[in-house]
Amino acid sequence: MTLSPTPAPDAPKTEWRSWARATRGALPDRSAEVTAHLRGLLHAQGARRVLAYRALPGEPDVSGLAEDFTLLAPRARFRPTPRLTLHAWDTATEPSRFGALQPPVNAPEEALATVDAVLLPALAYDRRGVRLGYGGGFYDRLLPDFGGLVVGVTWAPLVVPELPSEAHDSRAGWLATEEGVARVRP
Template sequence: MLTRPAPEAPKAEWRIWARGVRAGLPDHSAQITAHLAAFLHSRKVRCVLAYRALPGEPDVDALAREFELLTTRARFRPGPHLTLHPWETATEPSRFGALQPPAGAPRVPLTAVEAVLLPGLAFDRSGVRLGYGGGFYDRLLPGFAGLTVGVIPEALIVPDLPAEGHDLRVGFLVTELGVGRV
């Protein structure tokens, strides 16, 4: 069993820990997706910004049968940022290894989105997300008024993570055990 870092440990140490824990977990995608679908339906959500899963992340592809899903493309000029596109346009691998839309795919504005599903290496009980270090979602979502949902196995929710002022906090967490408000 990996020893969890202290809350004040650098994010790099937390990322190493989280990747190690995640590597030993079973795939909970089906349970997580079922909880997500029920939650989103209960909130009458139609348009969802989701993510194309990297290895070890819960796969939310099954939601495309019930919701209008959007996905992102990472762009690096003029600075790192995400653009939003229809789910089905994600046909090429990104530099991170997940499918993404090609550069010329039609764009969708963030204002069309009612809920955002965020992957992470870990989350804490107050909604702080430990991402991969690029800050893409932190730049995309300031001022977003819709639902923000962290998607994570229960084993990767911890009491406290290191956080900086720009770090995004989610309003809800969904695991294989269900959905909870933070």
């Protein structure tokens, strides 16, 4: 499989997002391997309650973790200010505007303070834990108040040496791919 070359580190995020989407579309689904590595890390770190995500097409599907952990699912809210709310995993039954399943608007909310770990989806990561998200800033607003384990989840070919970043961008403390998990070194 031949992947297109990565953009320059100082290229605009829009160029990086295009590259990541094209690269992701050419990769096989190895979600079971990602999930196995995550399961080991989460158990080793003592996590019980985990904010996960319902996978978009092309993202690693982490739903298999529901057998071992209490998973929560996010809902993107746009008013009065954009934010994520957290809900029981099994309430994620309606499609969001992004295409992933999310809890309905009236699902009971869970507090971030009850979460041990956050699994952070992304288009790509760099080796410092910098996340290339989808551009909405939802996790960037959620994570500054979170003191638990933050694990970036993506495919190994989407982990690059350096991504453009801004001061408000969320960073992961760990990266999980189909090849394993690794602590990030800033």
